[in-house]
Amino acid sequence: MQSKFQNTRFLALVHAIIIGTLIGLVVSCFRLAIEKMLTIFTSLYQQASSHLLILGLIIVLNVLIALIVSMWVKQTPAISGSGIPQVEGQLAGEYDSKWFPVLWKKTIGGILAIGSGLMLGREGPSIQLGAAIGQGWSDFRHFEGSDKRVLIASGSAAGLSAAFNAPIASTLFVLEEIYHNFSPLVWISALTSAVMSNFISLNFFGLKPVLAIRYAHALPLSMYWQLLVLGILLGLAGRFYQIVLLQLTKWYAAISFLPRWMDGLVPLLVVIPLGLFSPHILGGGNSLVPQIAQQSHLLLPIISLLVIRFVFSMISYGSGLPGGIFLPILTLGAIIGALYVTVMAQLNLINPVYLPNFVIYAMAGYFACIGKAPFTAILLVTEMVGSLQHLMPLAVVSLTAYIIVDLLGGEPIYESLLHQLVPELIQNPSGLQDHIEFPIFEGSDLDGITVREVKWPENSLLIAIRRGKREIIPNGDSILKTGDTLIVSTQRSNRAFVKQHLTNLY
Structure with a gap:
């Protein structure tokens, strides 16, 4: 085996x-x-x-x-x-x-x-x-x-x-x-x-990081309270982003003079005056982020940039044209970080030399709370920036922002967007069998009980328990443990139902 x-x-x-x-x-x-x-x-x-x-x-x-x-x-x-x-x-x-x-x-x-x-x-x-x-x-x-x-x-x-x-x-x-x-x-x-x-x-x-941001000063421990404040603000802003993004379909549907499939015309016309006025802010934002991190900002221009990028990224994505929100989220996070430093510097609560630091921290925190994927956010920003020196501040900001969105009832944005899709018919015959791998995590109600005690979903069969490198053929008296992976067989068209049922057993 x-x-x-x-x-x-x-x-x-x-x-x-x-x-x-x-x-x-x-x-x-x-x-x-x-x-x-x-x-x-x-x-x-x-x-x-x-x-x-x-x-x-x-x-x-x-x-x-x-x-x-x-x-x-x-x-x-x-x-x-x-x-x-x-x-x-x-x-x-x-x-x-x-x-x-x-x-x-x-x-x-x-x-x-x-x-x-x-x-x-x-x-x-x-x-x-x-x-x-x-x-x-x-x-x-x-x-x-x-x-x-x-x-x-x-x-x-x-x-x-x-x-x-x-x-x-x-x-x-x-x-x-x-x-x-x-x-x-x-x-x-x-x-x-x-x-x-x-x-x-x-x-x-080449080897240059995608978002190569240089900064000369590590954040002192005495300023870590600023990370908590920034994390709270990012959490609130992230929940607002989720709410607006999930309403875009309804708002575009209100544009009665265009059929839904032609909504792409809206952002491609709106972008023209924006491009004439300020072409350097167009696109996903990968070239804009390093510029934001390397120069001081006046309050009104940075607020204007935040509003323009937020509104137009929503108009762009809501149209249904091919394109993602990943990089626009990071760009908005960078702008929020720059805005935070600008405000705090005017209040004499922060030295502007820490602007690059807070741009980096805010990118991770904003993505962590919107996607509800803090580990990914920390590692992603670390790899994209090309430095390991800010792992602790990134963790503090990301976890704080994540907790705020969680308390406000936010769900992972990509999972929420999936629920808005109208699923196409599964193109494989529904009678074909398939397997689901379901891990048992710490704290699960499945830990320590026997197989016969579990209310298994209809039209499913537990065929194996993977424990480390071993696969155990189960019987009714087999005891489930934390760390096990359950191999469940079901019809291919029944996968989603079985997975949701098993998830609800926690």
Whole structure:
């Protein structure tokens, strides 16, 4: 049994290396194309103020982009928005889609939407592109069930890793936020593909961190109370972000003069005056964050920047065009950190030299509370900034912001967005059997009871208990323990129900 398990892990590593390489190439080209296109549009906006023909060209291009990409979204709804909720739904058995239309339409649609200056992130689409390639490879190899889901999860990690050059955080994000499974096979495969895709991406973009922020002063312990204040403010702002984001569908539905599939026209027209006025603030924000961290700010301009970025990122995402909220969230967090230092400096409560520090802390805290993934937030910002010196402040801010959102009833944003999707029909026959791996955590009501005492979901069967490296064939008297992973068999179309039932047993 152990030799078979080790052989399975070796084969999983081989597949992870293959898809990691493919995803690294695809996402690196995707990322490069967005940067080039955004540079072109920024240049056009800078010239348009004195050349009416260039302004006319921008209007024509934006209308064409809106028509083309919106039509693709209508034809393939799976490419809408971030893509992370769709991937989470796939892994939970609640959502499915064909991989090839998602791959090419999300790639080109994402380049057009994000590259035209909309305040959308490349990371969500990159995750979905990685998942699509993982799904495509598993179809090519005729994998089904858990083998297929492992490759989709590994592809997701590889996609985020290539987008942000953060392989460790990318792996943890998939495990913590998307797959909710920490089994050895999953995390080894995900980490392998993430490292491989990151290596490919580094050959495209070099070793410089994505958000290279320099700071000269470590935060003294006497100022740690500031981290608690910042964390509370971020938690409140994060809950507000969640509420607004989840209402966007209703607000766009109120625009009666446009059919839903044409909502993409709204941000692509609204972005034009914004681009004419201030082209440097367009896009996801990866070039804006280092600028925010390296210069002092006046109160009114930094508040204006926060409001513009918040409102327009909502308009962009609510339209349903391909693009994520990951990088826009980090950018908003950076602006909030800069605003905090600006206000506190005017009150003589903080030295402005700590501006870069608080920009870094606020990025992690804002993402931690909105995504409810504090471990990912801490590691992600650490890898993107390229420094380990701020781990303790990051942890304090992230945990504080997380607790505030939790007390206010906030849920993980990607899980909430998944619940808003209208699931497509699962394309696999519902009668096929599948397996669910369900871990027993510390404090679970399942700890210490026998198998016969559990009220198992209908149409499901406990077929194995994984305990360490051993797999135990259970009977009614088998005692469940913390750390066990339950292997439950059910019909593929019944996965979501069984998983939710088991979760409710806690």
